[in-house]
Amino acid sequence: MASAAETKLALPNRSPELPAEDVYFGPSEAMQTVRQRVVRAAGLNVPILVLGESGTGKEVLARFIHEYSPWRAGPFIKVNCPAIPGTLLESELFGYQKGAFTGATSAKPGRMELAQGGTLFLDEIAELDASLQAKLLHVLQDGHFTRIGDHEEKTLDARVICATNRELKHEIESGGFRSDLLYRINVITITLPPLRDRRDDIPQIVEFLRQQFNLRFTREAPPPSKEVLHYLQQRSWPGNVRELENCMARYVILGSEEAFYTDRPDPIERKPFNIAYEISEDGKIPLKRIARQVTRRMEHDLILKVLQANHWNRRKAAEVLKISYRALLYKVRQAGLPPKRPQRKPDPARMAADSTYSAT
């Protein structure tokens, strides 16, 4: 067990985009164990492998490790392996000399070089093709690399962190990943638990995301009710923190707790959609027409909610819905919604209590 002093992390220059340390490592036992491993591993000059399902926070953890480490003064360079097509990835990683291949009109340093003195984060490492796996293994073994088309050896002077949501053992069995590369990159492995195994952390993450989205979207969504928190702690969260993040963004933007229930996984719990399915005289059910009706109904409800949340500011609503202002005006008309905020009926009691009340 690590001592209390060992588990206390003090970040001198934490990036503002990272969740606060106490939010990221919540009170759950599972995340406290992760915190202890991070404290022990951050300062060691060995590669770290971060495992965990999609959306569990692997990239955030890699950034934390960088910031806790002696390499924090250097850059954090991320390589998203599957996002860069095969041959391009090699030149992105290693860099190239002028004339190394057609189109190499000037020399360019690779990300291994850019990461000097800092952290090289190889994300989705299981997606590397066989030839790059071999080249990476070589670099990790002898600590040197060369730019494509160059002879000069350069030293890899960066802490390497790799991440994947794949089961690397299965990948090795199926021949998709080299076992010798795994042994190079997994000197220390940190596995992030799925959100369903750390439910105690949910209230804190919810509060952090609420504040963050209120700022980002200039809203004032209040903390969700106890019932909602309870519901959020019950859910299975297949998309982990990323799914919770989307859920909170929807809540803050729409300003209504209903936002939490629109994607209930259990269809029995879902509110009935109340579309009167049209059955034609010959007993057929016209799918296309029904789908159109359902879409219109959904559009009606969503546009109404967004208009309400934005005090009927149609330009803002169009922005939130990612449609043009003209498209919104058209849809508002089509959905039979009022073009302006409906006039509130004057409330005599309130008028008496508040002389500045206006019924707009």
Ligand SMILES: Nc1ncnc2c1ncn2[C@@H]1O[C@H](COP(=O)(O)OP(=O)(O)OP(=O)(O)O)[C@@H](O)[C@H]1O
């Ligand atoms: N504890 C947390 N508190 C607040 N936000 C978090 C937390 N953990 C992760 N996030 C957020 O959740 C999202 C997903 O995190 P991240 O991208 O690190 O996950 P990942 O495991 O790399 O996912 P993938 O496997 O899909 O790439 C990010 O927007 C991140 O900021």
Ligand SMILES: [Mg+2]
């Ligand atoms: Mg990721």
